[in-house]
Amino acid sequence: MTILAAIDIGGTKCAVSLGAVEQDRVVILEKIKFPTPNNPKVAMNDIAAVLEKVMSRHPEQTPAALGISCGGPLNSQAGLILSPPNLPGWDQIDVVTPFRARFGIPVGLQNDANACALAEWRFGAGKGCRNMIFLTFGTGMGAGLILNGQLYSGTNDMAGEVGHVRLAAEGPVGYGKEGSFEGFCSGGGIAKLAQMMTIKAIQEGKAPSFCKHMNDLVGLSAESVGKAAQEGDPLARQIYNLVGRRLGQGLAMLVDVLNPERIVIGSIYGRQQELLEPIVMNTLREEALPWSLNVCEIVPAGLGEQVGDYAGLSVAMDVV
Incomplete structure (x- = not known):
C-alpha cells in the first residue's frame, strides 16, 4: 500500500487530500476543501498549512509523493502555472519547488484534464486500456x-x-x-x-x-x-x-x-x-x-462526480 498526497487548485476552491493506493484501488483518508485565495503566495502558504494539518492527523501515513492538479496552461516539467483564465495573477508561479523543499517528497504537476485522465485510466472507466481519451465536459471542454x-x-x-x-x-x-x-x-x-x-x-x-x-x-x-x-x-x-x-x-x-x-x-x-x-x-x-x-x-466517467478527488492522487502515483 502506498500513501499519496494531492492538491487540486481551482479558480474558486482548493482541495488537499491524503489517499492510500493499493494496485487499482484507492481510499481517500482525508480531504479538506477551502476557497482559493486571490493572491498566489497566500494560496501557496494556505495550501501548505492545510497539507501539514492533514499529515499531522495521520502521523503513521507518510506520503511517498505529492500530485498537483490545476487548470492549464502550465509547464509540467518546470512545475509552473502559466496564467490560467480562472486563476488571474498566477503567472509563472512555481508550485512544485516550494512543496518539494517543504515536505521533502517528489512532486508532480498536471493540468486538470490530464490528471482526471490518469484517474479514470488507473481507477475508473479506463482501466485496462492502452488508448483512452478523457473529456472533461464540465465548466469547460478539454x-x-x-x-x-x-x-x-x-x-x-x-x-x-x-x-x-x-x-x-x-x-x-x-x-x-x-x-x-x-x-x-x-x-x-x-x-x-x-x-x-x-x-x-x-x-x-x-x-x-x-x-x-x-x-x-x-x-x-x-x-x-x-x-x-x-x-x-x-x-x-x-x-x-x-x-x-x-x-x-x-x-x-x-x-x-x-x-x-x-x-x-x-x-x-x-x-x-x-x-x-x-x-x-x-x-x-x-x-x-x-x-x-x-x-x-x-x-x-467511472469515478462519476468524484473523478476530481482522485486526479491529484493519480498525478502523485505517476511520479512514484
Whole structure:
C-alpha cells in the first residue's frame, strides 16, 4: 500500500487530500476543501498549512509523493502555472519547488484534464486500456490523452485542447471562439446556447417552461435546462439534441484521428446520459469511420462526480 498526497487548485476552491493506493484501488483518508485565495503566495502558504494539518492527523501515513492538479496552461516539467483564465495573477508561479523543499517528497504537476485522465485510466472507466481519451465536459471542454499506455501531453503541455476546435461557423462562444466544441459542449456553453434559443422562442411567443420571461435568462444553466428536457420541455430537448449532435461530431473527429479503444466523458455526460447517448451514437455512426468506431466504447466517467478527488492522487502515483 502506498500513501499519496494531492492538491487540486481551482479558480474558486482548493482541495488537499491524503489517499492510500493499493494496485487499482484507492481510499481517500482525508480531504479538506477551502476557497482559493486571490493572491498566489497566500494560496501557496494556505495550501501548505492545510497539507501539514492533514499529515499531522495521520502521523503513521507518510506520503511517498505529492500530485498537483490545476487548470492549464502550465509547464509540467518546470512545475509552473502559466496564467490560467480562472486563476488571474498566477503567472509563472512555481508550485512544485516550494512543496518539494517543504515536505521533502517528489512532486508532480498536471493540468486538470490530464490528471482526471490518469484517474479514470488507473481507477475508473479506463482501466485496462492502452488508448483512452478523457473529456472533461464540465465548466469547460478539454481532453486528457492516454496513448500507447502512457499520458500524452504534447510538446509544451497543450495536447488535448479539443475545446478550441471550431465545430460550426455560428454558435455560442467557448474558449474564445464562436461555434467551438467548448461553446456547444460545456456547462457555460450550454447556458449560452439556451439563452440564444430561449430569446428567440420568447420573441416568437413560445416561452419554454424553464424560462417564461427575459428577466429569467440570467438564471439559465446546463442543469436547469437538462432538468426541463428530462421533463419533456420541447425547447429544452431541442437544445440538448443540438448539444448531442455537436458532441457526436467532436467524438467522431477524435475516433478518426486517434483510434482509441475507449472515450470516457465526465460531468454533464454522466448526468444527462439518457438524453445525450442516443443522439451522440447516431451522430457517430454517421460521421466516424466504422472500422475505428467498432473498436471504441463511449462511456461516462467511472469515478462519476468524484473523478476530481482522485486526479491529484493519480498525478502523485505517476511520479512514484
